[in-house]
Amino acid sequence: MTAGTLTSVTAERLGDASPQLLAPGGTQWAKVSETTVSLAPTPLDAQPSAYVQTSWAGRPYGALASVGLSAVVAGDALYLRLRWAAAEPRQAISDNDTYADACAVLFPLDGKTAELATMGDERSPVQGWHWRAGTALPFVITATGLGTVSRVPDHPVSVGAAWENGSWSVAFKRGLSEQGVPLTAGASVPLGIAVWSGANSERAGLKAHTPAWLTLTLPK
């Protein structure tokens, strides 16, 4: 079920009429292949805050080495599932100094090109689906550069998450024809992934991420 580290993933088509894929640990996902995607810490000198750069100098973050990615098209929706090891899950923000686990997938807003390292720019923005433990709804974000992330008020993305046996599984769903990044049967979109470890106080730009876009291909 697990392939090697790849930079290209093809979503599988699932014929099931009533997909239960927002249950990320559910049996339907067991039939879907999973790709191991390597992650690396974001560069500290790119954090858009002198305070963050100073206070995190010499302090490790983004140590998660890889995440499992599975992609399915069922009915008229795309489902993306991320799965990663989290021995000490942070399931919610429980105090001033605690941070929740989180993950996100990112695309060029036009589905074609954008700079990943800068999280887009004025001409080529990025859009992401962002899940934070303890919240029922994901955030859909757009950005035109580091530090510019803003949340889209109404969006069609939903999420399901479960922590089991030392791992998080988080599944995102979006209808192919819904508003946002174009998702077209048979076409490919660049895809980035990020994971934040709440136990290590990771938030904002302090995260493990894919340093370069992967390619996600949707079935015909």
Next chain:
Amino acid sequence: MATVSSRPARQLAMVFDLNKCLGCQSCSIACKTLWTDAPGMESMWWNIVNTMPGGGTPRDVFSHGGGYKNGEPVPGTFPPLREFGEAWGFDQEATFASGGKAAFRPLERDGSSPEWGPNWDEDMGGGQYPNSYFFYLQQICANCSKPACLEACPRTGLYRREEDGIILIDEERCHGYRFCAEACPYKRIYFNPGRAVAQKCIACYPRLEAGVAPACVRQCPGRVRHVDYMDNLEGHPYKLVHEWKVALPLRPDFGTEPNVFYVPPLAPPAFNEAGEFDETKPRIPDEYLREMFGPGVERALETIQVEREKSARGEPSELIDILIARDWNDLLGPFTANPAELDRPPRGG
């Protein structure tokens, strides 16, 4: 990267006179009922008055880092809720069962006994009898000219108003990352866990816009608080800070250039062993006052002493007149509107 190098067009400033504060917390309650009575804000005290020397709010308030040293940001921490003090419940059952004999015992949310809270060590102070001393220290956000909070945020979640230099959190942009709370050396930022946003004193800007003084200023029975724009050369902040040089920033070593200033506490001299005043020995240690208010503190205290003596002799003293504030409205700068007389009063009285 968010830095604010230039100054705003105008800067609002306040002066708190530590020699007049009663420790009554009317200011704290005025603020609490006005701004922080919503769910998620139970433990917030945007204005708080603590007995000094003391642990403060949160516990050991000035030891959590933040601010700047030699212009570089200093890493800080954001203490957990228990160190600010949660909104306690009381063990009413136990008191009822005892027929009212057992005192109300405060309880944390998890049923344990609190170990810290706002102004926890009220009136304990420092020094040894008969040379014990304390003073009350009022704290709000100081709308710093070099706001460590604003500059720490990696996503411009805070901004400074050009018209008065007030620092505000944009709750639409705030994603609850809390770098601002770590970076504020005065620990004047709170976290709303339900909404996952940072929140802090807003200097009552909706009141200011209606010409009404901030609630903590207007509700203070001690006439402790003076407010005005710093560019009003006739205003109390300008006169006290720049002309008389008796109002000083708190912990200037934090490097954020706060715009709340304090008239330092003038205590009587220490007693000697014979129980007489020893004019050569201060009651409050000089080094403590220097640490709190910077190197200008001795001169400021001298000036106040000289002017007080002048006033006691029946001679005029502009400084003492300002500090006494016989006409209450003199404290309020341009913000003398009475909310009860406005057609559309802002929140609060």
